[in-house]
Amino acid sequence: MVTIKDIANRLGISVSTVSKGLNGASDISEDLRQMVLDTAVEMGYQSKKMKKDENKKLCLFIENMEYETANQFGYEIILGFRQAAFRNGWSVSVVPVTPAFQMTEKYDTYMLKNGYSGGFLVGFALHDDWMRQLAFTSIPTVLFDNYIKKNPHVCYVGTDNFEGIESAIDHLYQLGHKKIAFLNGSLYSMVSEKRYQAYLDAMKSHNLPVEEDMVAHGYYVADSAKYHVPNFLAAGATAILCGNDLIASGVITECRLRGFSVPDDISVVGFDDLPISSFLEPPLTTVRQERTELGKCGYAALSNLINHVSVSMTLLRPQLITRASTAPCAEREEEAEEEE
Amino acid sequence: MVTIKDIANRLGISVSTVSKGLNGASDISEDLRQMVLDTAVEMGYQSKKMKKDENKKLCLFIENMEYETANQFGYEIILGFRQAAFRNGWSVSVVPVTPAFQMTEKYDTYMLKNGYSGGFLVGFALHDDWMRQLAFTSIPTVLFDNYIKKNPHVCYVGTDNFEGIESAIDHLYQLGHKKIAFLNGSLYSMVSEKRYQAYLDAMKSHNLPVEEDMVAHGYYVADSAKYHVPNFLAAGATAILCGNDLIASGVITECRLRGFSVPDDISVVGFDDLPISSFLEPPLTTVRQERTELGKCGYAALSNLINHVSVSMTLLRPQLITRASTAPCAEREEEAEEEE
Incomplete structure (x- = not known):
C-alpha cells in the first residue's frame, strides 16, 4: 500500500510537505500542492478521509480499450480523470465492462445501487446496450468519443477529429501526395464515422479524388493492415493515413514485407501519438490526442x-x-x- | 462605491462573514463563500488586493450586443464570466469595441500593452477585423458564438444551435404545423449560418418542405418583422420561427396589425429566452440559452x-x-x- 512516505521519496520532499499538500494547507505553493496531489493519484494513494467519505464517488467504465500500462491509449485518460477528481475530493472506481455485463445490469440501477454521483464512459461502441439507455438516463454521465442527442445529463468529450484528419491530409498534400489511402478503425464507432467523413471533406477541400479501393474499415489493431495494404499498394497509393497508431505500425510492417520502403516509397500517418509512435522504425508522423487533458476535461464536464x-x-x-x-x-x- | 457593508446588507449577513467570504477563510461554508463572491461581483465590489494585483487581468470585449441592464442579452454572459473569474482571483475589464477601433488597434498589441492574460470576445461579426487576426493570435482567447479553425490559442463557447432549432421545429410539428417560416438574424454571423442550416436539417428530418418565400435574413431586432412577416403570411405560414426573441416580439406585433391572432392563427417561437419573453402578450415559447452558464463556461475555457x-x-x-x-x-x- 502506498504511504505518504512513498510520495515524499518519489518527489524528494519531506513527509510533512506531502501531508500539507494532501490536506490543503495554505503555507505551501499551489504548484507544489497540485504536484503532490497528482503524484498521489499516479501512485495509487488513498487517504483515510476518502475511504470514509462514501458520498463522493464517481465511476469510470471502460470497454474495448487497453489502459493497464503507460503505453496504452486509455492509461492517461484514466490518470487525468482521476487526478482532476482527486483534487476535488472525489474517489474514482475504474470498472471494465463487457457487452454481456451491460445486458444484465441496467446503467442507472448500477449507478444508484453503488452510490455513484456520476459516470465517465470510455471506449463504448455505438451498438452497446448502455448507449441506448443513455438517451434517457438522469445520471450525470460523460462519454469519451461518443455523443448522445438532447439528453441534458450527458456530455461528449473528445478530440476534434475533423481538424486532426485535415491537418494530416494537408501535411501529405504539401509533400506532393495525391493518392492518399485511408485505413480506418472499426465500423460502429462514432470516431470512425467522424474520421471517415473528415477524410472525405479534407480530400475534397484539397481537390483530391476519393477512390473506392483506397478506403477501408478494419479494426483498431495492427493486424488490420495485412488485409488492406496490398489493395492500397496495387491501387497506386503513395501515402496511407491510418485510424490510429496501432494500425499504422501494422501498415509499416506490411509495406516493408512487400518491398516498399517507408517513407521513401510510401508515407504513413497515424492517429493518437501513443508512446510507441516515436519508437517505431521509422518514427511515426501522427495526430496527437492529449489524453491526460482529455481525462481532466472529462472530469470538468462531469x-x-x-x-x-x-x-x-x-x-x-x-x-x-x-x-x-x-x-x-x-x-x-x-x-x-x-x-530540370 | 460598493463597500463590504453594502454586500452584508444585501445578503442579510454580518460584515465579518462577508469579509471571511472574500478572504477565503475556512470557517464558513463553501456555499456561503460562493454566494458572497457572486454577490460582490454583481454589485461591482472591488477589493484592494485586486486593485493592487496588476498581473491577473482579463479583458471582455463586446460588440453588436446590449448588456447594460438585466433584460439584455449580454448582461448575464458578462456577469457569469466575471463571477467565475473573480472566484479565481482575476479582475475583468469590460471594453465595448467598434469596427473602427479594430482597424486602428491590433488585437495582440492591445492585449499585450494593457497586460491582459486572456480575452473573451462577445458579439463579434465574421467580417470583423479582429476575427481575421485571431487566426494567428498567440493570446489565449475565447469567442462567444464564433469559431476559429486550427489556432490552439482560441476556443469557441456557445449553445448548441442545432439542438435548439430542432427542438423548436419538433414542437411545432407535434402541434400539426407544416408551413413553418424562419425569420433569421443578420447575415455575416456564425450563429445565423448555423441556425439556418439547423432549420434546413430539422425541416428535412420531419419531411417538411422548405419554400424560398418562407425563409428570410433580417437583423436581430424587432423591426425586422415588418419587412418579412407580410410575405410569410401571404405564403400561407401557420408558424414563424425567429432568430431571437426581439425578432419574435416584432413578429407578434406585425401579425396582430395584420389581423392575425397569435397563437390562434399563427404560432411564434423565439430564441434566447430573454427576461421579456415571459412578459410578451402572449408569453413567448422560445429556446433558452443559459447565459450565466455560458459566461462561466467562457471563463473555464479561457x-x-x-x-x-x-x-x-x-x-x-x-x-x-x-x-x-x-x-x-x-x-x-x-x-x-x-x-368528425
Missing part, C-alpha cells in the same frame, strides 16, 4: 453536469506531430527531376 | 487556454421553454372537425 450545468460537448484541438514516416512523394520528385 | 490546454469548443444544451405563443395548427383543427 462536475458541470453534477452541478446542473448542461454541457453538451467539449472538444480539444489535435496536434500534428511530424516524424520520419512521411516524406515528399516519390512520383513528384521524379517529375521535378524531369523538369 | 482558464484552460491560459494553462496550455487547447480546448477547441464547448457547447451548452439549449432548452425549449413552452409558453402561450404556440398552439395546435388551426388548419389541422379544421381538418379534424371535418372528419
Whole structure:
C-alpha cells in the first residue's frame, strides 16, 4: 500500500510537505500542492478521509480499450480523470465492462445501487446496450468519443477529429501526395464515422479524388493492415493515413514485407501519438490526442453536469506531430527531376 | 462605491462573514463563500488586493450586443464570466469595441500593452477585423458564438444551435404545423449560418418542405418583422420561427396589425429566452440559452487556454421553454372537425 512516505521519496520532499499538500494547507505553493496531489493519484494513494467519505464517488467504465500500462491509449485518460477528481475530493472506481455485463445490469440501477454521483464512459461502441439507455438516463454521465442527442445529463468529450484528419491530409498534400489511402478503425464507432467523413471533406477541400479501393474499415489493431495494404499498394497509393497508431505500425510492417520502403516509397500517418509512435522504425508522423487533458476535461464536464450545468460537448484541438514516416512523394520528385 | 457593508446588507449577513467570504477563510461554508463572491461581483465590489494585483487581468470585449441592464442579452454572459473569474482571483475589464477601433488597434498589441492574460470576445461579426487576426493570435482567447479553425490559442463557447432549432421545429410539428417560416438574424454571423442550416436539417428530418418565400435574413431586432412577416403570411405560414426573441416580439406585433391572432392563427417561437419573453402578450415559447452558464463556461475555457490546454469548443444544451405563443395548427383543427 502506498504511504505518504512513498510520495515524499518519489518527489524528494519531506513527509510533512506531502501531508500539507494532501490536506490543503495554505503555507505551501499551489504548484507544489497540485504536484503532490497528482503524484498521489499516479501512485495509487488513498487517504483515510476518502475511504470514509462514501458520498463522493464517481465511476469510470471502460470497454474495448487497453489502459493497464503507460503505453496504452486509455492509461492517461484514466490518470487525468482521476487526478482532476482527486483534487476535488472525489474517489474514482475504474470498472471494465463487457457487452454481456451491460445486458444484465441496467446503467442507472448500477449507478444508484453503488452510490455513484456520476459516470465517465470510455471506449463504448455505438451498438452497446448502455448507449441506448443513455438517451434517457438522469445520471450525470460523460462519454469519451461518443455523443448522445438532447439528453441534458450527458456530455461528449473528445478530440476534434475533423481538424486532426485535415491537418494530416494537408501535411501529405504539401509533400506532393495525391493518392492518399485511408485505413480506418472499426465500423460502429462514432470516431470512425467522424474520421471517415473528415477524410472525405479534407480530400475534397484539397481537390483530391476519393477512390473506392483506397478506403477501408478494419479494426483498431495492427493486424488490420495485412488485409488492406496490398489493395492500397496495387491501387497506386503513395501515402496511407491510418485510424490510429496501432494500425499504422501494422501498415509499416506490411509495406516493408512487400518491398516498399517507408517513407521513401510510401508515407504513413497515424492517429493518437501513443508512446510507441516515436519508437517505431521509422518514427511515426501522427495526430496527437492529449489524453491526460482529455481525462481532466472529462472530469470538468462531469462536475458541470453534477452541478446542473448542461454541457453538451467539449472538444480539444489535435496536434500534428511530424516524424520520419512521411516524406515528399516519390512520383513528384521524379517529375521535378524531369523538369530540370 | 460598493463597500463590504453594502454586500452584508444585501445578503442579510454580518460584515465579518462577508469579509471571511472574500478572504477565503475556512470557517464558513463553501456555499456561503460562493454566494458572497457572486454577490460582490454583481454589485461591482472591488477589493484592494485586486486593485493592487496588476498581473491577473482579463479583458471582455463586446460588440453588436446590449448588456447594460438585466433584460439584455449580454448582461448575464458578462456577469457569469466575471463571477467565475473573480472566484479565481482575476479582475475583468469590460471594453465595448467598434469596427473602427479594430482597424486602428491590433488585437495582440492591445492585449499585450494593457497586460491582459486572456480575452473573451462577445458579439463579434465574421467580417470583423479582429476575427481575421485571431487566426494567428498567440493570446489565449475565447469567442462567444464564433469559431476559429486550427489556432490552439482560441476556443469557441456557445449553445448548441442545432439542438435548439430542432427542438423548436419538433414542437411545432407535434402541434400539426407544416408551413413553418424562419425569420433569421443578420447575415455575416456564425450563429445565423448555423441556425439556418439547423432549420434546413430539422425541416428535412420531419419531411417538411422548405419554400424560398418562407425563409428570410433580417437583423436581430424587432423591426425586422415588418419587412418579412407580410410575405410569410401571404405564403400561407401557420408558424414563424425567429432568430431571437426581439425578432419574435416584432413578429407578434406585425401579425396582430395584420389581423392575425397569435397563437390562434399563427404560432411564434423565439430564441434566447430573454427576461421579456415571459412578459410578451402572449408569453413567448422560445429556446433558452443559459447565459450565466455560458459566461462561466467562457471563463473555464479561457482558464484552460491560459494553462496550455487547447480546448477547441464547448457547447451548452439549449432548452425549449413552452409558453402561450404556440398552439395546435388551426388548419389541422379544421381538418379534424371535418372528419368528425
